[in-house]
Amino acid sequence: MRVAIVSESFLPQVNGVTNSVCRVLEHLADHGHEAMVVAPGRSPSSYAGFPIRSTAAFRLPFYRSFRVGLPSRTIMSSLEEFRPDVVHLASPTVVGASGMTAAARLGVPAVAVFQTDLVGFARQYGMRGADSAIWSWLRHIHTRAARTLAPSSATMAELNAHGIPRLSLWGRGVDLERFNPAHRSESLRAEFAPNGEVVVGYVGRLAADKRVHLLAELADLPGIKLVVVGDGPAARSLRRRxxxxxxxxxxxxxxxxxxxxxxxxxxxxxxxETYCQAVQEALAAGVPVVAAAAGGPLDLVQPEHNGLLYPADSPGGMREAVARLASDGQARARMSGNARSSVLHRTWSSLCEQLVRHYETVLAEDFQASTQQSHEEPWAVRIPDPSEAPAGTV
Structure with missing residues (x-):
């Protein structure tokens, strides 16, 4: 099979979209498929033996390390030259919209992987009036896809509520060797917490959309040492907090x-979080998780089993949950013992096999019927009735 991946980001940017695309490319290479990637910015020329085509991009003024792709003729010409059987749109927004148009012109089915909560992202940066426009744009893209893959049940329900058709669930895998309790280091723990404190850690981008300022709620909890891993535009203010x-x-x-x-x-x-890979990696490492009861963590964190959930709008609830685990060693040990087993079935191998089956399914379906709107005006999108969805989807 020949798979063209059009991604909103790729290396050297490290994020959930990039990570997923890299794992998919590795799987395709291991199983004898052909692939290529089109992505914004200055990416490496190849990955897993497959060519990478770079398109123009600009940096967000409030987040200089984050590049946003621009529409480019490179997308159409790259797909024409490669002649894919299927187009994989990774978190399609701007570059992905061009990829969707190119796929439709070539008569090739597109599988759109929804990954980024753009509405939530915009709200965290003060753009609260943009919800309607963002959902309209997302419908414009996703209603032309042969299938949209949602990473979690909460995200799938939200997409369905906003009129996105032909939905299926496709989560994310985890590297069980890389994230493993066997990597626990007592010497490192002594370096972090020389007085024997409970080590409470955060891993992720340090940015407003991650609400990292809430970590300040934990600053004065007795008997804990807060460890922060990551970088981003909020790093300086967080250090002050x-x-x-x-x-x-x-x-x-x-x-x-x-x-x-x-x-x-x-x-x-x-x-x-549409999925939250960081939570899954922590669980694989045998670490109980405290997360907001929203989005992807709802599928990953089982309260009282492998962690605790707090109301998403309650910083005090987060503090209370962390304080409880920090003061209750028996609860921590019990949840730690359950954490890894809760994600053992979520390997990248099994998830990528599922993805290839999605490719095969859309290739077998009548793609012409699923893209009959491709020549309509971009904003004149007809929202199909849920009853029109293929069997097995929402």
Missing amino acids: VPDAVFCGLRTGTELSQILASFDVFVHTGAN
């Missing part, structure tokens, strides 16, 4: 494996 925390900066590879496994409690502050 929690001056006694340990800031590790961006860490990857073996360093990240050891740091994460050495936490006693993992806390996640975001409330707009």
Whole structure:
């Protein structure tokens, strides 16, 4: 099979979209498929033996390390040259919209992978009036896709409520070797918490959309040491808010494996996660999780079993949940013992096999029927009735 992946981001940017695309490319390479990637910015020329085509991009003024792609003739010409059997749209927004148009012109089915909560992102940056426009744009893209894959049950329900058709659930895998309790380091723990404190850790981007300012709610909890891993535009202000925390900066590879496994409690502050890979990696490392009861964590965190959930709009609820686990060693140990087993079935191998089956299914379906609106005006999108969805989808 020949798969063209059009992604809103790729290396050297490290985020959930990039991580998923890399794992998919590795799986396609291991199983004898052909692939290529079109992505914004200055990406490497190849990955897993497949070519990468770069398109124009600009930096967000409030988030200089984040590049946003621009429409480009490179997308159409790259797909024409590659002649894919299926087009994979990774978190389609701007570059993905051009990829959708190119796929339709080539008569090739497109599988759109929904991954980023753009509405929640916009709200966190003060653009609260943009909800309607964003959903209209997302419908414009996704109603032309042969299938949209949602990462979690909460996201799937939200997409369905906003008129996105032909939905199926496709989660995210986790590397069970890289994220493993065996990487726990007592020497590293002693470095973080020399007085034997309970190590409470956060891993992720330090940005407003992750609500990392809420970590300040934990600053004065007795008997804990807060450890922050990651970087981003909110790093400087967060250092001022929690001056006694340990800031590790961006860490990857073996360093990240050891740091994460050495936490006693993992806390996640975001409330707009469509999946939340960081939560899943913490669970794989045997660390109980405290997360907001919203989005992807609802599928991952089982309260009282492998962690605790707090109301998404309650910073005090987050503080209370962390304080409870920090003071109750028996509860931590019980939840830690359950954490890894709760995600053992979520391997990248099994998830990528599911993805290939989605490719095969849309290729077998009547693509012409599913893209009959491709020549309508972009905003004149007809929202299909749910009863029109293929069997097995929403």
